[in-house]
Amino acid sequence: MSPKRRAQEADDRHDPEERRLSDARQRVEELRTEIDTASYRYHVLDEPEIADFDYDRLVRELEGLEAEFPALIAPDSPTQRVGGPAADLFAPVTHRAPMMSLDNAFSFDELEAWAKRVERVLGESTPRFVCELKIDGLAVVVSYEDGVLVRGATRGDGVVGEDITSNVRTVRSIPMNLRSGEPPPVLDVRGEIYLPVKAFEQLNEQLAEAGGKVFANPRNAAAGSLRQKDPSVTASRPLRLWCHGVLYAQRRFAAHSEALAFLRDAGLPVNPATEVVDSLQEVFDYCERWKRDRHTIDFEIDGVVVKVDDLALRNELGSTTKAPRWAIAFKFPPEERTTKLRDIMVSIGRTGRATPFAVLEPVNVGGACRSRWSPC
Template identity: 40%
Template sequence: MNPQQRIDELTGRLNYLNQRYYQDAVSEISDEEFDQLLRELSDLERQHPELKHKDSPTQHVGGTISKEFPTVSHRYPMLSLSNTYSDEEILDWEERIRKAIPEETVEYICEQKFDGISLSIRYENGQLTMGITRGDGTRGDDITHNIKTLRTLPHRIEAEDLPPVFEVRGEGFMPLISFNRLNQERLDIGEEPLMNPRNAAAGTFKLQDSGEVSRRRLDCYLYSFLSDREIFQTHEESILALQRWGFNVSPTWKKCASIEEVIAYIREWETKRFDLPLNTDGIVVKVNSFAQQRELGFTAKSPRWAIAYKYKAQSVETTLRSVSYQVGRTGAVTPVANLEPVLLAGTIVKRASLHNANEIGRLGIRLGDYVFVEKGGEIIPKITGVNLDRRPEETEEIHYPETCPVCGTPLVQPEGEVARYCPNDKGCPPQIKGKLEHFIQRKAMNLDSLGEGKIELLYDKGLVTNPADFYDLTYEQLFGLEKVITDPETGKSKKIGFREKTTQAILNAIEVSKTVPFERVLFAIGIRYVGETVAQKLARYFKTIDAIRQAGVEELTNVPEIGGRIAQSVVEFFSAAENQELVARLQSAGLQLTLGEEAIIEQLSEKLSGKTLLYTGTFRSFEREELERLIEAHGGKLLSGVSGKLNFLIVGEKPGSSKVDKARKLNVAMISEDEFLNLIG
């Protein structure tokens, strides 16, 4: 391949990978592989400058601009850092610094390289005024209303030494506890879990609903200060000032007097980083003195005074023994790789998710292959590739089953989805047991006493096959039941059962569950796509299970944040005779299927009675959730989109152009924040 062809190929490939990473939050290859390709392209462009593309990825930061948010130019460019993967490259970087400023003593600041999304946040007169994504380095997306949901980020700062205008930069991330909770919620509504916290954070910051962003509990560590006039002499001084002003600065940073101390810091955190509440993938090293930073300057896309040391992903090689298929509560059939046990990041890994048939095909994996396993996001083991050089002569092609591996029902694959499903939701044992386990979980009916294999025992004995059966159980049926279960991980067996104390505790818990609020009961019955938040919105909008049951798709989509897919799922659920019977039995058992008085918003007036409203933009007087409650408190109905049924569109600052344009076309009345306040008195 001649230089022109290779430059064309590398440019296209790297621009595509940048788009996938920054815009779609998907990492198709490792950072190290990406950097190798980027270095190769950079070397070729240096040898053949006349062949360089105008859109070469060597000349710009990898991000792109979203069409869903206003675009804002950065006051100060947001550059990326050069990456290195060895001590030798760190020493080479230090040698270049020594040559540029040979007579000076150089100090360094070491910081964790957090795995999230880069943010720039502007303050004017101590007030947070704007939050912007990195974008392409010169322009980014204005996601201010999402930035304001960060609980550790001060909205206003009062300090004597504040400049009138300044920016702070940091990494927005999803804490591991929030990531695990979000994935559990996705499993609860029948969706595939997210791959890693970085992708989850990137996707969340780009959501249009700031209420949902707030619910996911993102966070941000700040690590940089910028202003038009120089206030500090060193990076260390600026970090200490950020801490003093109330910003969330990670306590893991350290000042180092020599490059040897830098390397010692890198070694120290190679394993210690796994104890942090978020993912990191390396160390950032910066020259401490701002004067020296200015002297060292920048390349086209990176500062010469900073570098990122990237830890190699902890990867091991092992053999793929077999593939088994798990059937979830919603019928999704997920392939799981069964591996020759191998030590990885301090734990023995025996299994790894293969996600779906598309992933099996993409990897080109076969039974008996030697495969590379990493901990995706340092949490979930995943197969990243196949060692084709070691492929045995006798390997076996993986054939994704055409029928359910448990009940034998032919699988279906809905249009637009990668997962394959068993449609036998009324007769497939793992689906039934999954629904029962969903019903008893803490966020639903909170029947904790029924954990540890007791659901399976009750199902095997034919005592519980749907959630309403729990409320027919008697002491005589339960007492004395027992079963031996074996832990598949350890092979150890133990006996579970219903002794006197356990039996009474379970019957008491079942009785107490009759007081669980309506929204949790609605979540517990397991309508697909109706998670905890959606159940709450439906319960508060319709007030009773009967009103939801009678609602059509159009009425359901009038509920804020309820789209067509959720609405269709709700309608299909309540149209099934067996589900109607389930609801009737739960009503007879005395469960709360009407919104309680404490959950109903206090009515302040009827000034919006019979009126439908929607809002767009941000507001001075209240957050979005407050505005929604105000509309309801004055008798109004909140719609989820602009339509001919809409009476008023409340237009705040930086409104969405699509809503405003549609409102104009439909002659919908548009009112300002002040006009809305006048409307409700």
């Protein structure tokens, strides 16, 4: 302990108010550590170690201390996830690197043709690939400076997005602080924010009962929930994040898989289904497996993203004006189901708004059981 700190604590012992503040500061630090650890184990490791009731009790205790001692409130405190005041508009954010889109492959023949183009440019055998699930959510970038979350933004047009920091802070799977001992001075992480399928169904039921406008699919629900002017609305919806790459970093990585491992170790959620493979056949097998098993998970996917792993090889491959040559999205075929129309009804909400909807014979589409549909 430094002499200055010892002198400060000596003074605190002689001043009851300062002693109370010192004790509160110590307890606040303990609570933040406990809450952050619990959130990390729940959202990232999927290995919760405390019950929800105990987690809520810790948060309430922290809220009480911060209310009693406002000087102890910090922007990265877990209590600040509830969001700030409603924003008048979303300010533009210029990304530090372009958030490019992807070219698509709709068949294994097209996927193989892409791989041959990669080999032709590199002039060598097939490189290692990283296969990732293509999350059907809202593309975002979350930015950290010295390990502290400072901004969240939408993809926008790939060059300029919208500042949604207040809303991003409410997403519990996004850590306020990285768990890295030596975080990069600047780190921009690409990811997809999504709404789990069951949460989507529950949200639509609530909206319909209130006479509100229902969402067409989980992706629209995630986008609509995240682009709320009032962060408390976003906070009320169980949005989640999967990180799938580094957009910009003041740190060198040799491979994409290395960057993903760093993100995972730093406490950011990386999808455990991501795999590194050594052959195109393994890529085909991965795509085929997830086309079959796409409904065994609690979020919607519409394909597989295949990327060259080696970052030096990516530089050789370069990009077109809109997409990198070192990655491609293998898209699953759209799902169609036939069912019976049982009735057409109208729901009257608390505000008096009438919302028509169709009552259907229950049918499974997109991993969810649909029994009604609204055109609104």
